[in-house]
Amino acid sequence: MTDMKSFFMIWCQKNMVEPSFEVRPTGPKHRQRFLCEVRLSGYNYTGVGNSTNKKDSEKNAARDFVHYLVRIGKIPEESLPAGCGTMPGGQGGQQLDSGSSQPGSSRAPRMPNQVNPFMKGFLPQDLGQAYRPYIPTKEEIKQEKDNMESAESLDVNASNHGNWTIENARSKLNQWMQANKIKSDFRFTSIGPDHAKSFIAEMTVYVKELNRNITGRMSGSNKQSASKSCALSIVRQLYHFGVIEAFTGSIKSAKSSEQVAAYPVRISNQLAQRVHECLRELGIEPIKVSANAPIESISLLHPLDDALRKPQRLNLQQPTAVISWSPPVPNWNPWLACNIDEGYLANTSLDQLSDDLLHEYRGRIAGDKSLQMSLEARGKLPIAAMRDEIMRSIYDNPVVLIRGSTGCGKTTQIAQFILEDYINSGQGAYCNVCVTQPRRISAVSVSERIANERCENLGVAVGYAVRFDAVLPRAYGSILFCTIGVLLRRLESGLRGVSHVIVDEIHERDVNSDFLLVVLRDMVHTYPDLRVILMSATIDTTMFSRYFGDCPVLQVEGRTFRVQQFFLEDCIELLNFMPTPSELAKSYGDGGGGGAGRRKRPKDSEVDDEGGEGGALAIGANGKVLEECSNMNQLIDERRYSPRTKLAMSMLDEEEPSFELIDSLIDYIDRQGRPGAVLVFLPGWNLIFGLMKHLQPRRNLVVLPLHSQLPRDDQRKVFAHYGQQRKVILATNIAETSITIDDVVYVIDTCKARMKMFTSHNNMTSYATVWAAKTNLEQRKGRAGRVSPGMCFTLCSRARFERLEENLTPEMFRTPLHELALSIKLLRLGAIGQFLSKAIEPPPLDTVIEAEMLLKEMKCLDEKEQLTPFGRILARLPIEPRLGKMMVLSTLFGLCDPITTMAAYSSTFSEIFQLEVGQRRLASYQRALAGNMYSDYVAMIVAFDMWSRKRNISEEAEIRFCEWKGLQLPTLRTIAEAKRQLLDNLIQAGFPEGSMQVQRFDTQSPDEELAMTMALLCVGLYPNVCLHREKRRVLTTESKAAIIHKTSVNCGGNNSNNIMASSSAGTCFPYPFFVFGEKIRTRAVSCKQMSMVTPIQLLLFGCKRVDWISNNNGSSMVQLDGWLNLDMDPCDAAMILALRPAIQELLVRISEHPDSIGSLDSKFISLLRAIRALCLFEAGDFEIQRPKVPHEVEQHKQPRLDEDSGRGYDAGGNYGMGGGGGGPSRGAGMSYGGGNRGGGRYFNSGPYGGDMNSQSTGGGYRRW
CATH class of the missing domain: 3.30.160.20 (Double Stranded RNA Binding Domain)
Known part of the structure; x- marks a missing residue:
């Protein structure tokens, strides 16, 4: 060579x-x-x-x-x-002249007078119009710098945004609007059911300095909080554009419902001395603290740590790169992104490969009757009539948008048209088509369908690549279906060897698809020979066409059968349906199921997050406030429907799907005597599981769930046929587009969708069930008419349907941008703000800045705003950056296995426990999995560990185990897949596998490893910290009231003897501090996935600001993040905080050299041992008698002996060996319920929890 x-x-x-x-x-x-x-x-x-x-x-x-x-x-x-080797693209083979009309090559020369397809200002290096700032004078810059340095913030994010907070932004916005004579007001919309309503406030203002509009759009539990958040978004954007200055007054915190009393913390002299010795080895001096109480607050953060948090202006323009691209070239496999070193393909020209493909294809057509029949069937699809027009448009234009009706064949045929055109023109090796799908099941099922149409196996001309699974096609003349996330991760190595990119379902507007459109627009501008085909359902595509320089739009009519549609009142009239008293009496909670009657207001749900507001409103997908009406089921046409139907409608709560009605509809379908599957659309897993339980007694049905988090094998079951039994598929919106289940004839649509909302200033992520948009309902209806005439039962009233919005809100406006920002830097696409300014609808600038500031604080970006080695590791982990940091830190402590399980669990957002219909809280045997740790994550780890051992035995064993413990088998399988991928990512980054050994925890008695695991959990879940007050009540950031979610192990059962349900129990937990996975906004803000932690663990890993302040009574206290108060020696706090820069330094070192974990310097070994000692649960209890927590008196299920090994599992999830099993007995005493976590030391070998010397854990890895 x-x-x-x-x-x-x-x-x-x-x-x-x-x-x-x-x-x-x-x-x-x-x-x-x-x-x-x-x-x-x-x-x-x-x-x-x-x-x-x-x-x-x-x-x-x-x-x-x-x-x-x-x-x-x-x-x-x-x-x-x-x-x-010859050059690709027609240069080394058949050179097409400029006048050729043959649509066989993406390498055709550009026409001399061809207009550039992009408008002025849309170059890859340009800053999008949305973020172009006002240019301040030198004097203004200096004044703003002085203002920034002189002000301090009580808002955890305010220092990043000129100290503008939720409390001072509204008045500033009013002043600015008055000064500029701007007349505008908030436009309120609402989302969610009446009993759990949230509001969205939106305002657009014209900024003369920028010569354009800016928009704020934020959510809240009521109109007042939503408008404050919206005003804050606009003011912060004005600040970052340089239109207004930083806030210079004294910042007042928001009024909280109650003040947090100082919690006593004491560490022993021996432990303090140990930490001092560690700091001396590290050469770090803690902050000097005077003996007198401070007059003003004093930061206790070490200067090296505090320097990371200095506010900076966002750099909106940096050198910009474009993803590298080339057409198919010799010796390169585009799907593996690597050179071909050996074999026939290594030294064969593309012309020879093209001849081989042509000869093979013609031979198959001539000799394969099945292929001939398939080609004939494909020729009857509506899109076949437009084949020549489509190919000419693709040949002549870098970007083409194809808008096709349901059933037209665009998803399966466009890629085949392109490939077959290249093969037939003798240029097959010059064609590789990448097709993106929004979901895994779509990518897999469509690729299988196309392979079947081509009468060949997957992995020949057609393949797929999704998370956890891939069957790649041949290197030349092939089609790859993949999810957008997979494609984005592969872009790090460029898009070499791909001639065409097809983006399907662009109308869904998820954050990844909007991101990909920016990448592709820059690429086709730089590489005009690349061909991009956008495909969409029959919606308004004007925005997409304009975004790509008014690219051509082709309309393809579909071939769907007639679908008879029944709205809710039609269904009731048809069935003569009337809710039963038992149905009306049901009040299903978070655990699943839905009732026909109005949900009762729970007694312990009186806490609201930011105050309440009366008046229920009719709402749409974008939450538009339509009219003051709490139940639109009452608005029916009395001329068309009977009084009985009117009565039944008025009794149904439109926000809660009636399982009885769905059951009756399935009965009606059965009575028709016509075969066909039933597809039921539901908003989430809880309702899917509840309806599965409701339909379970019916033996003539095969009830199958279809959810994005289900493993592929479970998803594939929906495509199978089940003989005489009727198939009922319970699906989320995953079944709306791209996939065809060929026997679906009936659709039952609850008309709901689950939406994620995020506000940056308080890191509030909430989930709401909203009305789906009309476009969604139209797509769902079309599922019933793909293969034959069908029926669609739309379970909303006609009045509701008429008031629905056309489209849902784009995801980029309602999701954190941290992961997206990391991807931008990983792909070297320039400044984060500059890139996102080019989005089809750019997100608010303040959310962009929030994402960048977080990455800087985490040391993912250096001073030049480039990725650090640590940032590169996190960018390659498909999880939220904080969870990735938690994983990397865990390798230092030999706890990577359980921490990765937790990260996988957090990233799936799936429920691990099954709740019976009508059950609102976990059963006692489910709560007992947490042992004495008061942690949903511990319960999950214990359950996962027990399930893993059962899985190794047999599928039957794992199914029986999940039924016994009430666990969701699909969720466990998904967590296992995600965990394996995350561990593989760390291994590929160079981390030693010895740091990933499986851990076994003792949840019934003190466990050093488990305590350290809980401390690391603070890293991944911050800023989600809350303080328990009483019963279910907790306080979150800045003392905002919330409640414990009912599905938490920390929310006890209904037994009056249970400490979690007892009003006289006082403090229910050994420590009142918790971290949690997510917030759910229902009637109140509730905290899910909660885990108890200690104040010292929060000092080390779970706070951003630590101040020494004076108390009202003249004493002083240590305050975390402006609201959590600790009664502790400020010198001890400063000493503990001085360890944080050393932790950060060690994190940077192992990111640069991951294999150095097993051979750390002695000073870092001392650091890790000191951290372990501080993270013990009793480390801060020296000479403090904590309130003792009584044992839970409920008796759970008796332990069951495993047939395979003689192990006995207790209710807490621990295990002990029976007989002569040979191994440590852990939990062999079969302890039930909570233990005494009160005062005193747990370990007998000293105040540090036993011998802290390093110990060998096998595999050549030493855990410190």
């Missing part, structure tokens, strides 16, 4: 440019490859090559860059050394 690197180096010398080669190992050590990237100054391209050794990877990278230089005309092709 010719040495292309020498040729490349000679060319560089002649042109006086210096190439930069960067080689790094990739993959696990047992199958390691080397990736080389080469760059030249002045060229916006990165050459990539990889191989099993560094030398060949450099040669391959040089070859890639040389091919790029040929494509742009810098190197004549004929000057290439012999044996380098």
Whole structure:
């Protein structure tokens, strides 16, 4: 093989440019490859090559860059050394002249007078219009700097935004609007059912300094809180644009419902001395604290730690790169993103490969009758009539938008049209098509369908790649279906070898699809030979067409059968339905199920998050307030429907789907005597499971769930046929588009969707069940008419339907942008704000800044706003950055296995426990899985560990175990898949597998490893911290009231003897501090996935600001984040906080050299041991008698003996060996309920919890 690197180096010398080669190992050590990237100054391209050794990877990278230089005309092709292979795209094969109309090549030359498809200002390096700032004077810049340094904030995020807070922004907005004579007001919309309503406030104002509008859009539990949040968003955007200055007055915290009393914390002299010795080794001096109480608050953070949090202005413009691209080239597999080192493909030209593909395809057509029949059937699809027009448009335009009705065939046929056109023109090897789908099931099912149409196996011409699973097609002349997330992660190595990108279902507007559109728009501007095809349902596509420079839009009519639609009143009239008293009396809670009657207001739900507001409102998908009416079921046409129907309608709560009605509809369908599956649309897993339980007694039904978090094998069951039994599929909106279940004839639509809402200023993520949009309902209805005439039962009134919004809110406006920001930096796409300013609808600037500031605080970005090694690791983990940091830290303590399980659990947002119909809280045997740890995460880990052992026995064993413990088997399987992927990512990053050994915890008695695990959980869940007050009441950030979610192990059963339900029990927990996974906004804000932690654990890992302040009575206290108060020695607090910069330094070191974990310096070993000692639950209890927690008196299920090993499991999830099992007995005493976690020391070997010396854990890894 010719040495292309020498040729490349000679060319560089002649042109006086210096190439930069960067080689790094990739993959696990047992199958390691080397990736080389080469760059030249002045060229916006990165050459990539990889191989099993560094030398060949450099040669391959040089070859890639040389091919790029040929494509742009810098190197004549004929000057290439012999044996380098012909150039792709028609240059090395059949050269098409400029007048050719043959739609066979994406490499056709641009027409001389062809208009650039992009409007002025849309270059990749341009800053989008939405974020172009006002240019301040030097004096203004200096004044703003002085203002910033002089002000302090009580808002955890305010310092990033000029100290504008929820309390001072509204008045500033009013002043600014009056000064600029702007007349505008808030437009309120609402989401969620009447008993759990939230509001959205939106305002758009014209800013003359920017010569355009800016918009704020925020949510809250009532109109007042929503309008305050919206005003804050607008004011912070004005600040970052330089239109207004920073706030200079004294900042007042929001009025809270109650003040938090100082919680006593004391550490022993021996422990303090140990920490001091550690700091001396590290060369760190804690903050000096005077003996007198402070007059003003004093920060106790170490200067090295506090420096990370200094506010900075956002840099909106940085050097911008575009994802590297090339058409298919020799010796490159685009689906593996690597060079082909050996075999037939390594040295074969694309022309020869094209001839092979043509010969093979013609032979199959001639000899395969099944293929002939398939081609004939495909020719009858509506889209077949437009094949020539579609291909001409793709040939002539970089971007084409195809809008097709349901059943037209666009999803399955467009990619095949392109591939077959290339093959038939003798250029098959020059074609590789990547098709994105919004969901895993869509990518897999469509690829299987196309492979079946082509009468070949998956992995030949067609394949798929989704999370946890992939069957890749051949390297040339192929089609790959994948999710957008998979494609975005593969873009790190460029998009080489892909001729066409098809983005399906662009109308769904999820955050990844909007992100991908920005990437593709920049790419087609830089590489006009790349072809992009956008596909959408029959909605208004004007916005998308304009975004791509008024690209052509092709309309394809569908072939759907007639679908008879019945609205709610039609269903009731048809069935003569009347809710039964038992149905009306039901009041299902969070655990699943739905009742026909109005939900009763729970007694312990009186706490609201930010105050309440009376008056129920009719709402739509975007939450538009329609009219004052709490139940639109009362608005029916009395001329068309009987009085009985009117009565039944008035008795139904439109916010709660009636299981009895759905059951009656299925009975009606059965009576019709017509075969066909039933597809029921529900908003979430809880209702899916509740309806499954409701329908379970019916033996003539096969009831199957369909949810995005289900493993693939479970999802595939919906496509199977079940003979005489009727198939009933209970699905979320996953079944709306792209997939075809060929026997669905009936659709029952509850007309709901689950929406995630996020507000940046308080890190509030809430979930609400909302009315779906009309476009969603139309898509769902179309599912019934794909293969035959059908029926759709739309379970909302006609009055409700008429008032629904057309589309749901784009996800980019209602989700945190941290992960997206990391992806932007990983792909080298420039400044985060600059990139997002080019989005089809840019998110508010303050949310962008919040994301960037978080990444800087976490040390993911350096001072030049480039990814650090630590940031690169997090960017490659498919989880929220804080969870990724938690995982990396856990490798230092040998706790990566349980922490990764927790991260996987948090990333899936799925329920692990099953609740029986009507059951609102966990059963005692489910709560007991947490032992004495008061943690939903511990309960999950214990359950997961027990299930894993059962899974290793047999499928029957795991099913019986899940039924016994009331666990969701699909959720456990999904967590296992996600965990395996996360661990693989860490291994590929170079972390030793010895740090990932499986842990066994003792949840009934003190466990050092479990205490450290809970401390690390603070890293992943911050700022979700709450303080328990009484019963279910807790306080969250800035003392905002909330409640414990009913599905938490910390929310006890209904037994009056249970401490969690007893009003006289006082403090129910050993420590009142908790971290939690998510907030749910219902009638009140409720905290889910809660885990008890200690104040010292929060000091180390769970706070952003720590101040020493004076109390009202003249004493002083240590305050965390402006609201959590500790009665502790400020010197001790400063000493503990001085460890944090050292933790950060160690985190940076292991990110640069992950394999150094097992051979740390002695000073870092001392650091880890000191942290372990501080994180013990009793570390802050020196000479303090904590309130003792009584044992829970409920008796749970008796332990069951495992047939396979003789292990006996107790109710707490611990296990002990029976007989001569040979192993440590853990939980062999079969203890039930909570233990005494009161005062005194748990460990007998000293105040630090036993011997802190390092111990060998096997595998060559030492846990400190």
